[in-house]
Amino acid sequence: MEAISHVVAAGLTGDEQKKANAAIGAGFAYGIAAIGPGIGIGYIVGKSVEAMARQPEAAGMVRTTMFLGIAFTEALALIGFVVFILIGL
Amino acid sequence: MLGLEFPPINEILRWQDLTNSFNKISLIAVAAAIIGSLVFLLAGSKDAAVAPTGIRNLAETSVEFIEDSVIMQTMGKEGLPWTPFLLSLFIFILLCNSTGIVPIIQMPATARIAIPLFLSLLVWIVFIGTGLKHQKIRYFTNLLWPPGVPVALKPLVGLIEFFSTIIVRPLSLTVRLFANMLAGHILLVTFALLSEAMFEAKTHVPLLNIGGILPFFMLVFLTAFEVLVVFLQAYIFTILTAVYIGSSTHAEH
Numbered sequence: 001m002e003a004i005s006h007v008v009a010a011g012l013t014g015d016e017q018k019k020a021n022a023a024i025g026a027g028f029a030y031g032i033a034a035i036g037p038g039i040g041i042g043y044i045v046g047k048s049v050e051a052m053a054r055q056p057e058a059a060g061m062v063r064t065t066m067f068l069g070i071a072f073t074e075a076l077a078l079i080g081f082v083v084f085i086l087i088g089l
Numbered sequence: 090m091l092g093l094e095f096p097p098i099n100e101i102l103r104w105q106d107l108t109n110s111f112n113k114i115s116l117i118a119v120a121a122a123i124i125g126s127l128v129f130l131l132a133g134s135k136d137a138a139v140a141p142t143g144i145r146n147l148a149e150t151s152v153e154f155i156e157d158s159v160i161m162q163t164m165g166k167e168g169l170p171w172t173p174f175l176l177s178l179f180i181f182i183l184l185c186n187s188t189g190i191v192p193i194i195q196m197p198a199t200a201r202i203a204i205p206l207f208l209s210l211l212v213w214i215v216f217i218g219t220g221l222k223h224q225k226i227r228y229f230t231n232l233l234w235p236p237g238v239p240v241a242l243k244p245l246v247g248l249i250e251f252f253s254t255i256i257v258r259p260l261s262l263t264v265r266l267f268a269n270m271l272a273g274h275i276l277l278v279t280f281a282l283l284s285e286a287m288f289e290a291k292t293h294v295p296l297l298n299i300g301g302i303l304p305f306f307m308l309v310f311l312t313a314f315e316v317l318v319v320f321l322q323a324y325i326f327t328i329l330t331a332v333y334i335g336s337s338t339h340a341e342h
Contacts, residue, residue, distance in 0.1 A: 078265055
């Protein structure tokens with residue numbers, strides 16, 4: 001990350017450099033925040049599909065719980081997105 | 090270079106103010122409240138004895154949806170008196186969200202943090218109030234220390250439970266709804282701008298202008314995806330409210 005900011009910093013004045021660093025930081029903020037929830041949601045949905053296939057009569061209950069799990073996991077990615085908005089735009 | 094200039098965030102979110110304290114977002118919220126109430130008042134004034142048609146069908150389906158797939162799944166039978174509250178919450182959020190995909194308006198009222206924040210503070214007051222009503226002052230001790238916690242761990246568990254229930258719950262409800270709608274809105278803006286810039290680009294090769302149809306297809310596809318998100322976010326907000334209220338009516342055993 002430092003290497004990138006050195007490349008960007010070439011020929012920029014203080015304020016511009018600050019903006020450039022903020023833009024880079026914003027990209028990393030969202031990109032890294034999306035990794036964990038991505039894996040998590042994939043895992044939740046995969047397991048739910050397994051459960052539904054094994055016991056189709058419980059599909060309704062599994063689906064509700066699945067949405068709850070997704071909602072909680074997704075919140076982490078969304079906080080990353082909010083940070084991206086706050087420092088990037 | 091395409092010369093694609095992404096507008097600053099204020100330009101895509103801040104509509105001009107109608108008066109000093111009343112902007113178009115508030116107008117959408119007021120309209121959503123009025124339309125939602127009107128639909129259900131109209132449906133309620135129909136004769137209940139004959140088979141439901143038209144608007145009453147719609148109203149009955151949504152009431153049944155809330156009862157069957159929100160309340161019965163989370164609170165059980167004793168949660169049924171909560172139907173009016175959860176139904177109005179669901180309809181209001183759904184209508185506020187869906188302005189994001191209505192052509193010409195295309196601005197979800199929930200993409201500004203004010204409406205989600207107010208709604209989740211309302212939910213916060215309601216679930217704490219329910220807990221106090223059902224468990225009296227023991228609600229707070231039950232909330233901080235679930236049964237079976239060793240004495241040595243009580244300070245730590247109490248701290249964690251306090252943060253996760255009192256502070257994180259309303260915050261995550263707000264951020265979930267707000268950030269989802271904002272992200273969808275920004276995506277739509279990005280692809281609309283991209284296809285506009287490609288259609289209008291002045292080049293010697295018309296291939297670029299024809300290629301502008303690709304982001305346009307993406308825009309259409311994302312709009313269809315937004316239909317799903319609009320519904321899902323309203324559903325998730327409602328079901329989490331039901332879970333929170335349900336958890337404060339009973340102490341954990």
